[in-house]
Amino acid sequence: MKYAFYPGCVARGAAPELFASTIEVARRLGIELDYEPMRGASCTGAGVLQEKNQRLGDTLNARTFAMAEKAGLPLMVICSTCQGVMSQASKRFKDDPAYLAEINKDLAEEGLQYKGTVEPKHLLWAIIEDIGIDKLKAQVVKPLKGMKLAPFYGCYIVRPSAALGFAEHPEREDSLEQVIKAVGAEVVDFRGKTLCCGFPILTINQNNALKMVANHTLEAKGNGADAMVTPCPLCHLNLDGYQPAAAGLRKQPIDMPIIHLPQMLGMAMGIEPKALKLNKHLVSTKKLLSDLVLAP
Amino acid sequence: MTMDVTLNVKRYNPDAAKPASYNQEYRIDLEDGSSLLDGLIKVREEMDGTLALRCSCRSAICGSCAMRVNGRAVLACNTKMKDVMPKDGSPVKVEPAGNMGVVKDLIVNFDVFWGKIKAVKPWLQPEGPVPQGEYLAPNEAMLHLAGVMGCIMCGACVSDCTVLEVDKNFLGPAALAKAYRFVGDPRDAHEKDRLKDLTKYGGMWDCTRCMQCVQVCPKGVDPMGRIMKMRDKALAAGYNNTYGARHALAFTDLVRHGGHLDELRLPIKTFGIFNVKEMLKLAPIGMRSQMVGKVPPLFPKPIPGIQNVRRIFEKVEAKR
Numbered sequence: 056m057k058y059a060f061y062p063g064c065v066a067r068g069a070a071p072e073l074f075a076s077t078i079e080v081a082r083r084l085g086i087e088l089d090y091e092p093m094r095g096a097s098c099t100g101a102g103v104l105q106e107k108n109q110r111l112g113d114t115l116n117a118r119t120f121a122m123a124e125k126a127g128l129p130l131m132v133i134c135s136t137c138q139g140v141m142s143q144a145s146k147r148f149k150d151d152p153a154y155l156a157e158i159n160k161d162l163a164e165e166g167l168q169y170k171g172t173v174e175p176k177h178l179l180w181a182i183i184e185d186i187g188i189d190k191l192k193a194q195v196v197k198p199l200k201g202m203k204l205a206p207f208y209g210c211y212i213v214r215p216s217a218a219l220g221f222a223e224h225p226e227r228e229d230s231l232e233q234v235i236k237a238v239g240a241e242v243v244d245f246r247g248k249t250l251c252c253g254f255p256i257l258t259i260n261q262n263n264a265l266k267m268v269a270n271h272t273l274e275a276k277g278n279g280a281d282a283m284v285t286p287c288p289l290c291h292l293n294l295d296g297y298q299p300a301a302a303g304l305r306k307q308p309i310d311m312p313i314i315h316l317p318q319m320l321g322m323a324m325g326i327e328p329k330a331l332k333l334n335k336h337l338v339s340t341k342k343l344l345s346d347l348v349l350a351p
Numbered sequence: 352m353t354m355d356v357t358l359n360v361k362r363y364n365p366d367a368a369k370p371a372s373y374n375q376e377y378r379i380d381l382e383d384g385s386s387l388l389d390g391l392i393k394v395r396e397e398m399d400g401t402l403a404l405r406c407s408c409r410s411a412i413c414g415s416c417a418m419r420v421n422g423r424a425v426l427a428c429n430t431k432m433k434d435v436m437p438k439d440g441s442p443v444k445v446e447p448a449g450n451m452g453v454v455k456d457l458i459v460n461f462d463v464f465w466g467k468i469k470a471v472k473p474w475l476q477p478e479g480p481v482p483q484g485e486y487l488a489p490n491e492a493m494l495h496l497a498g499v500m501g502c503i504m505c506g507a508c509v510s511d512c513t514v515l516e517v518d519k520n521f522l523g524p525a526a527l528a529k530a531y532r533f534v535g536d537p538r539d540a541h542e543k544d545r546l547k548d549l550t551k552y553g554g555m556w557d558c559t560r561c562m563q564c565v566q567v568c569p570k571g572v573d574p575m576g577r578i579m580k581m582r583d584k585a586l587a588a589g590y591n592n593t594y595g596a597r598h599a600l601a602f603t604d605l606v607r608h609g610g611h612l613d614e615l616r617l618p619i620k621t622f623g624i625f626n627v628k629e630m631l632k633l634a635p636i637g638m639r640s641q642m643v644g645k646v647p648p649l650f651p652k653p654i655p656g657i658q659n660v661r662r663i664f665e666k667v668e669a670k671r
């Protein structure tokens with residue numbers, strides 16, 4: 056299956072391991088990622104641009120949608136935040152065609168027009184809805200048996216559910232748990248899995264952000280998790296990058312590896328950890344990987 | 352038709368010898384269309400008269416029955432039992448609302464809630480001569496406030512706010528939505544003072560945009576949406592020297608300039624390159640990132656066709 060591929064800024068910037076592992080995993084799942092039509096696409100605005108000027112953010116997203124629409128391809132994203140911001144914009148366009156028509160006026164100069172047919176879809180949802188869990192299972196050559204993984208969704212891929220199509224797609228609600236099970240790992244449930252990681256307030260109130268990082272990682276650890284898995288590179292940046300500081304705040308070690316969704320899939324597909332850039336994390340994944348090698 | 356329901360209720364009795372919360376299970380038969388509140392009342396009336404809960408209107412008006420079900424805040428009276436029964440047959444988990452102290456069982460202390468509402472001066476502060484009758488405002492100017500005025504002060508949003516969970520100083524969603532109700536009222540003469548106050552620590556910039564309040568509000572008040580509107584108003588009013596304001600402005604600038612997020616420049620622009628204290632806080636993560644070979648590109652190229660993005664910025668910003 057072919058998609059117009061929108062990697063988002065973070066996968067091409069501070070989380071290159073997400074980009075690399077997505078490419079590896081997509082190939083094995085028979086997903087063709089076409090980046091060409093999205094070359095000129097901008098940032099979604101990440102909800103930040105929207106707090107200054109929502110219409111501006113919506114115009115940029117309509118522009119991105121128009122590019123995918125023009126290519127005649129469904130749109131794939133790999134970031135919870137991209138998914139949420141795009142889904143919210145998409146809902147506003149659907150609810151208010153007159154608004155979309157106004158926005159299209161500002162796209163006309165570039166020769167673009169958005170007709171309203173694009174459904175942005177995260178790799179996580181695409182696997183379940185388009186590819187199929189069975190096809191994923193068929194690619195698993197090294198089941199992650201015995202590995203205990205705590206899902207961490209990121210706010211934007213679970214709220215507000217009305218914009219995310221949860222009513223039509225109830226399977227989205229526990230999508231991460233489904234793929235964790237499909238690769239043979241054990242799901243570690245914990246309260247924090249759908250809560251905020253604190254990323255948006257990192258530069259505003261770092262202390263609060265660090266408390267959130269500490270709460271979630273320690274709760275997952277307390278429930279026996281070997282690692283946390285996330286479909287959001289921003290959650291990764293925060294939970295991985297600021298974990299040492301969070302540990303300092305709590306005066307106790309945490310050492311909770313934060314794995315990107317495609318890295319988890321890749322491990323189960325037997326892809327070299329280096330190719331998945333599992334060595335590029337701040338919180339080491341060494342122990343996790345050695346446990347996997349030793350597993351019978 | 353009736354259904355067989357198991358409720359797992361988190362209980363707390365302040366008069367016990369050693370007060371501590373514990374869970375208790377109740378199995379009941381309920382009519383198919385029953386609400387969660389129907390179930391709890393049935394438990395109290397027929398099985399356990401000591402179960403404490405608050406309710407009054409039973410029709411989502413009085414705001415007294417907010418509590419957490421399966422980890423999420425709801426009004427017990429407008430929640431169908433059927434909708435919260437887990438598919439795997441496990442019990443329905445009922446807990447008191449979060450972020451407020453428990454008084455007994457499902458009853459929480461609203462002092463903090465009201466304190467925060469009071470802190471935003473939830474009354475009209477007009478200026479000029481007092482009119483003969485009421486202070487009038489054109490209908491259209493009030494429409495955008497109708498949604499906020501629908502707030503029934505149930506505290507569901509406060510229960511699930513992720514920032515309140517780590518910082519009691521935060522005003523929280525209900526109070527900030529209430530603040531917007533007056534900031535946005537054309538008859539109020541203190542919009543600027545209000546906005547200025549609300550940009551302080553604990554105010555609008557401390558919200559982490561997690562959307563919990565949007566999701567759980569039973570009245571569609573959209574507290575986070577109101578907070579975002581106030582941020583926009585605060586920036587427009589010139590209150591842009593907080594980290595939050597500078598973050599929003601810096602982010603906007605960078606996207607205008609390059610079409611994408613420039614992770615290296617965002618914090619620098621937010622804090623200011625000469626802000627040694629904050630720059631040093633960033634330093635450890637910067638160095639660690641470099642050690643694992645993970646640094647965002649120093650001079651990321653603008654996206655192809657960036658002139659189109661810049662034109663959209665100009666056009667849309669000019670419309671305001």
Ligand code: SF4
Pocket residue numbers: 062063064065066097098099100101134136137140612
């Ligand atoms: S939302 Fe995030 S990842 Fe998505 S495009 Fe914008 S900054 Fe990039």
Ligand code: SF4
Pocket residue numbers: 135136208209210211212250251252253254255287289290291293561
């Ligand atoms: S969990 Fe964190 S990074 Fe992820 S969506 Fe929420 S705030 Fe963003």
Ligand code: SF4
Pocket residue numbers: 508511512513514515523524557558559560561562563564565574575
């Ligand atoms: S969006 Fe803001 S106010 Fe609403 S629950 Fe989250 S942090 Fe609290």
Ligand code: SF4
Pocket residue numbers: 501502503504505506507508509524525528567568569570571572573574
């Ligand atoms: S904003 Fe909504 S959830 Fe919050 S107190 Fe008002 S009605 Fe309740």
Ligand code: FES
Pocket residue numbers: 405406407408409410411412413414415416417426427428429
């Ligand atoms: S009983 Fe009044 S709101 Fe539920």
